[in-house]
Amino acid sequence: MPPLILITRPVDAAKTFAAAVQAELGSGADICIAPLLDIQLLPDLPDLSxxxxxxxxxxxxxxxxxxxxxxxxxxxxxxxxxxxxxxxxxxxxxxxxxxxxxxxxxxxxxxxxxxxxxxxxxxxxxxxxxxxxxxxxxxxxxxxxxxxLPVPLPDAILTRIMQADAVIAPVFSPRSAQLLLDAVPKGSNLHVAAISGAAAGVFAPDNATRIEVAQSPDRQSMLACTATLWSHANRLEGRTGPQ
Known part of the structure; x- marks a missing residue:
């Protein structure tokens, strides 16, 4: 199976990033949106004056x-x-x-x-x-x-992860990195695109096959890092990336 790109951001941010990844990698990219956090806005602010x-x-x-x-x-x-x-x-x-x-x-x-x-x-x-x-x-x-608020991964997504030859996972904070590590089944061939050294540091050497830190802590650098890991995983499996 082709590498699975697992996007675990809160749903609105996940959809935006998934669209950017799809535009970058083309129709051959297998993208799965699987939020690990649900955002609950609170109704009250302090007196801003x-x-x-x-x-x-x-x-x-x-x-x-x-x-x-x-x-x-x-x-x-x-x-x-x-x-x-x-x-x-x-x-x-x-x-x-x-x-x-x-x-x-x-x-x-x-x-x-x-x-x-x-x-x-x-x-x-x-x-x-x-x-x-x-x-x-x-x-x-x-x-x-x-x-x-943490959200568990549905059984159907856990099955997709276990069936994938490689899982490309962009993580945007240390907390989301820890939630990913806790959620992904042991033995998954995990390739992590981390927004920072702090996010990357959540993973011990035996937790992930490959860990790359984005050049800058921004969306475009995370997109580039994710694309690099996807291309690398395709090469390992004898596939080619987008032409």
């Missing part, structure tokens, strides 16, 4: 913000370009970070925006931006505006 500067590290936080208020008069930082796109769509003017929470926090410390800052975040984070900024002298608070 206290915060001249908002920080977003995911598009889900932007969605929660946009649903809860029409206020847009803020200095706005986003972790990277994908989150910035969502912020711009809802009427904010984002300052775009380099792609990771730590790099964004370093940028904000350097800019020294008006405080207090507010980090709008999910219930799980890879890097504690508020703690970093407070230690750097910038008064920063945080608010959880969405939850990330």
């Amino acid at each position: 206290r915060y001249p500067t908002l920080i977003f590290t995911s598009a889900h936080a932007v969605a929660s913000f946009a649903r809860a208020t029409t206020a847009r008069d803020f200095t706005c930082y986003t972790v990277g370009s994908a989150t910035a796109e969502k912020a711009a769509e809802c009427g904010l003017s984002p300052i775009i970070g380099p792609g990771t929470g730590r790099d964004l926090a370093e940028r904000i410390v350097g800019d020294a925006p008006a405080t207090p800052c507010l980090h709008l975040r999910g219930d799980h984070i890879a890097f504690d931006i508020a703690k970093y900024l407070n230690s750097g002298g910038l008064d920063t608070e945080e608010a959880t505006v969405y939850r990330q």
Whole structure:
């Protein structure tokens, strides 16, 4: 069987990334959307009038913000370009970070925006931006505006994984990497495209056949990394990639 590309992002993000992968690799790519997280937006925000500067590290936080208020008069930082796109769509003017929470926090410390800052975040984070900024002298608070609820893989998808000669799995955070590792049957021929070293570090050497870290922590680099792993798996099985 051809390599299976297993996309485990929350459903909307998974569909967007799957479409990009399909466009890149063509009709020969076997793509399976299998979310391991369900996003639950929370209805309430804190009183935003206290915060001249908002920080977003995911598009889900932007969605929660946009649903809860029409206020847009803020200095706005986003972790990277994908989150910035969502912020711009809802009427904010984002300052775009380099792609990771730590790099964004370093940028904000350097800019020294008006405080207090507010980090709008999910219930799980890879890097504690508020703690970093407070230690750097910038008064920063945080608010959880969405939850990330684990979702088990259906039996039909587990069967597809076990039947595949190779499973190409892009992972976009350490938490999603751990959920993938917990969900995939033992012995799967797993090839991981990781958005960061932290995400890659979840996997021990015997957990995956191959692990590649994207050149940059962004969607385009993850697409390129996924395509590279897919082409490599095809070569190993004696197949050719798209012409």
